[in-house]
Each structure stands twice: as C-alpha cells, then as structure tokens.
Amino acid sequence: xxxxxxxxxxxxxxxxxxxxxxxxxxxxxxxxxxxxxxxxxxxxxxxxxxxxxxxxxxxxxxxxxxxxxxxxxxxxxxxxxxxxxxxxxxxxxxxxxxxxxxxxxxxxxxxxxxxxxxxxxxxxxxxxxxxxxxxxxxxxxxxxxxxxxxxxxxxxxxxxxxxxxxxxxxxxxxxxxxxxxxxxxxxxxxxxxxxxxxxxxxxxxxxxxxxxxxxxxxxxxxxxxxxxxxxxxxxxxxxxxxxxxxxxxxxxxxxxxxxxxxxxxxxxxxxxxxxxxxxxxxxxxxxxxxxxxxxxxxxxxxxxxxxxxxxxxxxxxxxxxxxxxxxxxxxxxxxxxxxxxxxxxxxxxxxxxxxxxxxxxxxxxxxxxxxxxxxxxxxxxxxxxxxxxxxxxxxxxxxxxxxxxxxxxxxxxxxxxxxxxxxxxxxxxxxxxxxxxxxxxxxxxxxxxxxxxxxxxxxxxxxxxxxxxxxxxxxxxxxxxxxxxxxxxxxxxxxxxxxxxxxxxxxxxxxxxxxxxxxxxxxxxxxxxxxxxxxxxxxxxxxxxxxxxxxxxxxxxxxxxxxxxxxxxxxxxxxxxxxxxxxxxxxxxxxxxxxxxxxxxxxxxxxxxxxxxxxxxxxxxxxxxxxxxxxxxxxxxxxxxxxxxxxxxxxxxxxxxxxxxxxxxxxxxxxxxxxxxxxxxxxxxxxxxxxxxxxxxxxxxxxxxxxxxxxxxxx
Amino acid sequence: xxxxxxxxxxxxxxxxxxxxxxxxxxxxxxxxxxxxxxxxxxxxxxxxx
Numbered sequence: 001x002x003x004x005x006x007x008x009x010x011x012x013x014x015x016x017x018x019x020x021x022x023x024x025x026x027x028x029x030x031x032x033x034x035x036x037x038x039x040x041x042x043x044x045x046x047x048x049x050x051x052x053x054x055x056x057x058x059x060x061x062x063x064x065x066x067x068x069x070x071x072x073x074x075x076x077x078x079x080x081x082x083x084x085x086x087x088x089x090x091x092x093x094x095x096x097x098x099x100x101x102x103x104x105x106x107x108x109x110x111x112x113x114x115x116x117x118x119x120x121x122x123x124x125x126x127x128x129x130x131x132x133x134x135x136x137x138x139x140x141x142x143x144x145x146x147x148x149x150x151x152x153x154x155x156x157x158x159x160x161x162x163x164x165x166x167x168x169x170x171x172x173x174x175x176x177x178x179x180x181x182x183x184x185x186x187x188x189x190x191x192x193x194x195x196x197x198x199x200x201x202x203x204x205x206x207x208x209x210x211x212x213x214x215x216x217x218x219x220x221x222x223x224x225x226x227x228x229x230x231x232x233x234x235x236x237x238x239x240x241x242x243x244x245x246x247x248x249x250x251x252x253x254x255x256x257x258x259x260x261x262x263x264x265x266x267x268x269x270x271x272x273x274x275x276x277x278x279x280x281x282x283x284x285x286x287x288x289x290x291x292x293x294x295x296x297x298x299x300x301x302x303x304x305x306x307x308x309x310x311x312x313x314x315x316x317x318x319x320x321x322x323x324x325x326x327x328x329x330x331x332x333x334x335x336x337x338x339x340x341x342x343x344x345x346x347x348x349x350x351x352x353x354x355x356x357x358x359x360x361x362x363x364x365x366x367x368x369x370x371x372x373x374x375x376x377x378x379x380x381x382x383x384x385x386x387x388x389x390x391x392x393x394x395x396x397x398x399x400x401x402x403x404x405x406x407x408x409x410x411x412x413x414x415x416x417x418x419x420x421x422x423x424x425x426x427x428x429x430x431x432x433x434x435x436x437x438x439x440x441x442x443x444x445x446x447x448x449x450x451x452x453x454x455x456x457x458x459x460x461x462x463x464x465x466x467x468x469x470x471x472x473x474x475x476x477x478x479x480x481x482x483x484x485x486x487x488x489x490x491x492x493x494x495x496x497x498x499x500x501x502x503x504x505x506x507x508x509x510x511x512x513x514x515x516x517x518x519x520x521x522x523x524x525x526x527x528x529x530x531x532x533x534x535x536x537x538x539x540x541x542x543x544x545x546x547x548x549x550x551x552x553x554x555x556x557x558x559x560x561x562x563x564x565x566x567x568x569x570x571x572x573x574x575x576x577x578x579x580x581x582x583x584x585x586x587x588x589x590x591x592x593x594x595x596x597x598x599x600x601x602x603x604x605x606x607x608x609x610x611x612x613x614x615x616x617x618x619x620x621x622x623x624x625x626x627x628x629x630x631x632x633x634x635x636x637x638x639x640x641x642x643x644x645x646x647x648x649x650x651x652x653x654x655x656x657x658x659x660x661x662x663x664x665x666x667x668x669x670x671x672x673x674x675x676x677x678x679x680x681x682x683x684x685x686x687x688x689x690x691x692x693x694x695x696x697x698x699x700x701x702x703x704x705x706x707x708x709x710x711x712x713x714x715x
Numbered sequence: 716x717x718x719x720x721x722x723x724x725x726x727x728x729x730x731x732x733x734x735x736x737x738x739x740x741x742x743x744x745x746x747x748x749x750x751x752x753x754x755x756x757x758x759x760x761x762x763x764x
Contacts, residue, residue: 024754025753025754026758046751049748049750090747094742097741097746098737102737105734106734129716136726
C-alpha cells in the first residue's frame with residue numbers, strides 16, 4: 001500500500017480511496033461520521049456517485065487508523081490508482097454544469113425581457129422602454145454567449161483550424177451571429193433582436209451534452225471500480241505473498257474467509273460461498289465446491305478454500321470486463337460510422353444552404369433574410385444524427401451487465417436481435433452439468449471400487465468436464481499421470497504406474513464394447529492396456545428454468561435446436577421432456593460445426609449457446625455465440641458474450657432487450673433523419689422563426705438522448 | 716414608469732450576483748453528491764453531547 005507509506009512520510013496529506021461496497025447514501029454518512037470521530041483524521045468526505053472516500057490525515061498514522069475503522073465497519077477500501085481519469089471527468093462535469101446553469105438562468109431572464117415586446121401588441125411599446133428591454137437582454141446574453149457557449153466556440157475554432165467541419169461549427173456560427181446582429185440592432189435601435197433564440201439554443205444543446213457526459217461518467221466509474229476490485233497480492237498455500245502480475249497458471253492459492261479472490265481459479269480444496277454480485281448482478285451468494293470456478297474480484301464469504309489459478313491475468317473475467325468497458329465506450333457499429341460520415345457532409349451542406357437562402361431572401365427584398373438564414377442554420381444541425389447510436393450502445397452495454405451478461409463483441413446486441421435459430425448444447429448448458437455417479441460396474445477383481453474411481457479421477461485431473469469434477473469429488477487420492485491426453489467430446493488417457501489407461505465413451509476407449517445395462521444415463525468406460533476395467537454411469541438433471549426458457553425462445557425466435565455429444569436414450573428423453581422434439585444426439589464437435597454451417601447456408605441466423613470445449617468450434621462458426629457458465633477460459637474468449645450468472649432464463653430477457661436496443665437505435669436514426677429532411681425545406685421557405693428552430697433542433701438531440709436512456713431499464 | 720430605468724439595472728445586478736454565486740458553488744463541489752445530502756436528514760446525529 002504505497003498510499004499508506006506516503007501518509008507516514010508527510011504529516012498532513014490528502015488521501016483518496018475507492019470503497020466499492022458503498023450501497024446507499026446512508027453508508028456514506030455512516031462512514032463520514034465514524035471517521036470524523038477519529039482524532040488524526042479530518043475533512044472526511046464520501047462521494048456516493050463515485051464510491052470514493054477522501055480525507056486529510058493530520059498526523060502520522062491517520063490513514064492507518066482510518067482504514068482500520070473502515071474495515072471494522074465492514075467496508076473495504078483500495079487506494080485509488082489512475083485518479084487522473086476520474087478527476088478529469090469530475091472537472092468536466094462541474095465546468096459543464098456551471099455553464100448549463102448560467103445558460104438556464106440567462107435564458108429565463110432574457111425570455112422575460114423579450115416577452116415585453118412580444119406582448120405589447122400592434123401599438124407597440126414606447127421606443128425608450130423597448131430600448132431598455134433590449135439592453136437588459138443584451139447584458140444577460142453576454143455571459144451565456146461568452147461563457148456558457150464557450151465549448152462550442154472552442155470546438156468550432158479547433159475544427160476550422162483542422163479544416164474539418166464538425167458539429168460545433170454551425171452551432172457556434174449561429175450563436176455568435178444571432179448575438180452580434182442583435183447587439184448591432186440594439187445599439188442602432190433598429191431591426192429585430194434574437195437574444196432569446198441564442199440563449200435557448202445554447203441551453204438546450206448544453207443539456208444534451210451534460211446528459212451525454214453523465215452517462216459516460218457513470219460508465220467510467222463502473223469500469224474504474226472493476227479495476228479496483230482486485231487486491232495487490234495473492235497468498236499461496238505455502239503462505240508466500242506474490243504480486244498478481246507474477247502469478248502463474250497452476251499456482252495454488254489460499255483464500256481466507258472474507259477475502260477478495262485474487263485470481264480466476266478452480267477450487268481444489270474446501271467449500272464456500274462467493275459474492276459474485278459485481279459480475280452477475282445476482283445478490284444470492286454462489287455455492288462453491290471442488291471443481292467450481294472462482295472469479296477474481298469476487299468475495300469469498302464463509303469458508304477457507306484453496307484454488308488453482310486457471311488462466312493468466314489477461315484472460316480473467318475481470319480483465320475481459322475492463323477491456324470490454326474500454327472498447328464498448330469507443331465501439332461504433334457500421335451504421336453509426338455511416339451516420340457520422342453523412343453528418344460530416346451534412347454540416348458543409350447546411351452552411352452553404354443557410355448562406356444561400358439568406359442571400360436569396362435578401363435579393364428578394366425580404367426584411368427577415370437574416371432570421372431565415374439563422375433558422376436554416378440552427379434547424380438543420382445534425383447533432384441528433386451523430387448522437388443516435390453511440391449513446392444507445394454505451395447505455396445498453398452497461399445495462400446488460402445487470403442481467404448477468406458480459407458482452408465481449410460489440411456486434412453482439414446488434415446481431416442478437418436478428419437471430420432466427422438458437423442452438424443449445426445439452427450437458428452443462430441445458431442441464432446443471434453436475435453429474436451424479438448413478439451406477440458402477442467393475443470388470444476387474446484386483447481393484448476395489450475406490451481404487452477404480454481414484455484412477456479415473458487422476459486421468460481427469462486436468463479436465464474441467466462435469467464428469468471430471470464428479471470423479472474428483474469422489475476420489476480419495478490422486479495418482480501421478482504421465483503422458484496425459486484429452487480428446488474433447490470423447491475422453492481422456494494417461495499412464496499410471498506404467499499402465500496405459502483410457503477413460504471415455506466406448507467409441508474412444510475400446511470400439512465394440514457395450515454398456516452392461518440399458519439403464520438411463522451416460523455410460524463411460526475405463527480401460528487398462530486395452531482391457532476393460534469398469535463402467536461408470538452418470539446422470540444429469542436439467543436446469544430448473546430450461547423448459548420454460550426453451551418454450552419462450554420458441555415463441556421469440558421460432559426455431560430451437562439441441563446438438564448434444566451425449567448418445568444415451570436418457571439424454572434424448574430428458575430433451576423431449578424439455579420440449580425438444582428432434583434433438584441431434586451423439587454429435588462430435590466437427591459434426592456440430594458442419595450442422596451450424598448447414599443452417600447458415602439455408603439462411604438462418606444462428607445463436608449457439610454452449611459451455612464446454614466441445615462447443616467452442618460450433619460457437620465460433622455460428623453468427624453469434626453465448627457461453628453459459630463457462631468452465632474454460634478458452635470457451636469464454638471464443639464466445640461473443642458470456643452469461644455469468646448461469647441463469648438460462650436470462651436468454652429470452654437478453655433477446656428481448658436486444659430487440660429493444662435495435663428498435664431504440666432505429667427510432668433514433670429515423671427521428672434524426674426525418675426531422676432534418678422535413679424541417680429544412682420549411683426553414684428555407686421562411687416558415688420557421690429562429691426561436692422555433694432553436695427549440696426544434698435542441699429538442700431533437702434531447703429526445704434522442706432521453707430515448708437512449710430508456711435502455712438503462714432492462715426489464 | 717421611469718422607475719423601470721432604475722429597477723431593470725438593479726435586477727440585472729442581482730441576476731449577475733446570483734449567476735456568480737451559482738458558478739462559485741458548482742466549482743466548490745456543492746453539487747457533487749446530491750444523494751447523500753438529501754438523505755442526511757434521515758440519519759441521527761450521534762455526536763450530541
């Protein structure tokens with residue numbers, strides 16, 4: 001903890017920590033009150049929105065006593081890394097809020113002065129009073145135009161210097177020209193004034209910018225919290241503390257009760273429950289036993305466990321999450337890029353159009369030629385067009401996480417909405433994947449039941465297949481295995497004590513052998529040196545929500561298929577009971593791939609849902625893929641999205657949500673396009689006064705942003 | 716109605732003061748965390764002595 005060390009060296013220092021556990025404003029107040037009582041700490045402040053604690057340590061040891069008190073209260077604090085980013089957002093937000101407030105107050109005041117001449121009727125007000133009102137409006141517009149609208153002027157200036165035409169150019173030109181012309185008319189005491197339009201335009205545009213920044217900031221805070229979930233070091237079983245960056249796959253870690261799990265690992269000893277709410281949105285703690293996966297950054301709640309690190313740091317779910325957040329913020333789907341390109345040309349066209357319609361009406365002798373040019377300029381600004389998609393995507397990615405969905409490919413939501421066929425894997429996806437050893441038939445007299453299980457479990461040591469997990473749980477001791485081999489979907493092999501053992505389906509172990517009984521279940525054969533040793537029969541239960549999920553999916557997308565590697569009659573019956581009439585059984589991974597390709601060739605858009613290595617190929621072949629509770633990081637990195645909470649019931653929800661995202665983006669683009677196409681001709685013809693133009697243009701940006709904000713509700 | 720020539724400038728002065736006050740308060744973090752302040756009243760101040 002470098003911050004602690006720093007606190008010791010200087011007498012008085014300002015310290016910042018992130019406290020991810022803060023759940024409500026009440027927590028903030030409690031922490032503030034408790035820490036303020038400490039003698040060596042002052043200026044305690046907890047920001048709820050950012051879950052950020054800051055205080056001044058007035059004497060050496062202040063930080064330590066504050067953190068001790070905080071831990072006693074049940075909160076964990078981590079020193080803030082890369083503070084600059086958050087500070088930058090904070091500063092931006094404050095600056096924008098100040099500008100927005102000034103524009104809002106200014107707009108209301110200017111409107112009151114403008115109202116006097118609007119309401120004065122045909123006789124008009126006396127010229128000296130009208131001049132007074134104009135001067136007053138001029139004075140109030142000054143801070144709005146020079147202070148509030150400054151970001152637009154700066155942006156426009158930057159664009160002009162770079163010889164591009166951004167969105168800020170027409171905005172800035174409109175505000176400045178409306179203001180300067182009105183100022184000239186005020187001084188001369190002739191013509192029209194447009195102070196009210198200039199102020200209103202600025203205010204509404206700033207509102208849109210503010211909402212956009214707030215959405216981005218929320219996004220960023222969540223991402224930063226993700227980065228801060230991890231501890232600095234991990235403890236190995238031998239008691240050694242290793243920095244996270246130096247952890248190797250296969251290191252065995254000891255994780256004590258209440259600690260943050262430092263790495264993605266597989267439990268090798270002990271049982272516990274883990275709080276995975278930060279990842280899955282599921283508040284119910286997840287039960288963990290031998291073979292279960294632990295996620296880095298989640299909290300070990302009530303037992304001491306040992307876990308073997310299962311992937312390198314960059315492959316951890318939490319690293320994917322941070323990466324995803326970074327890329328989602330900058331992800332632009334194809335049509336957003338198109339909209340942007342259109343918007344760029346649009347700006348140039350708008351400028352030309354505004355200028356030429358002004359010139360035309362001036363040539364025609366119309367008094368209000370400037371008002372018309374101004375209206376055209378303002379009304380046609382394509383802000384809404386360029387906002388329509390990015391804001392919707394940013395909000396949708398954040399919201400999906402609340403449904404337990406981790407999206408790693410930007411196109412996932414876009415493509416999900418067009419899915420016509422859903423293909424499921426059976427074991428581990430539709431079923432719970434935790435198998436029960438139902439029956440065991442020994443064919444050898446020299447080995448006991450337990451010895452056979454131990455040998456089988458040893459062969460499966462490196463496998464994450466449900467059978468392996470069950471066998472490991474039943475085993476009493478594991479043997480050293482030489483030359484381990486694994487054939488996904490078929491079985492495993494290895495050398496124990498000089499003998500070659502194979503374990504798996506009969507087709508893999510010894511062709512021609514048949515299970516000893518017709519009983520339901522998944523029969524697996526163990527052989528030594530090509531002699532059959534024992535049959536194991538495993539049974540599996542379907543997930544509670546599998547039936548209803550399939551039912552709902554059939555209604556939503558039409559076609560639901562199952563490709564299973566399982567060959568048992570039991571498996572087929574189980575699937576029939578779930579509503580799958582014609583499951584494809586005994587499929588090898590290659591067959592799954594070719595069947596998926598065949599579906600695509602017939603025009604279907606395929607979503608492949610799987611969990612294991614034997615599905616990875618088919619998942620890559622499908623249009624989009626979803627991994628459910630993947631036990632293997634390879635499967636997860638191959639999938640376009642991962643359902644971390646393992647709740648199949650989320651799939652229909654996610655599908656509906658994807659539809660909603662698509663329709664919101666569609667509405668946004670439709671609105672933005674049709675608004676511009678409809679209103680520009682009216683403005684050119686002189687039917688739109690500048691104030692109405694300002695209102696319409698800003699409202700269309702605002703509507704697009706607010707429409708996208710609807711996506712934050714996932715229900 | 717000549718009074719307007721005094722009242723309007725006075726009101727402008729007040730607006731300018733309030734604008735300055737608003738900008739000052741934003742930059743002094745008065746608007747950073749509105750949730751917490753809104754709920755403060757619901758919690759007992761235990762430091763009564």
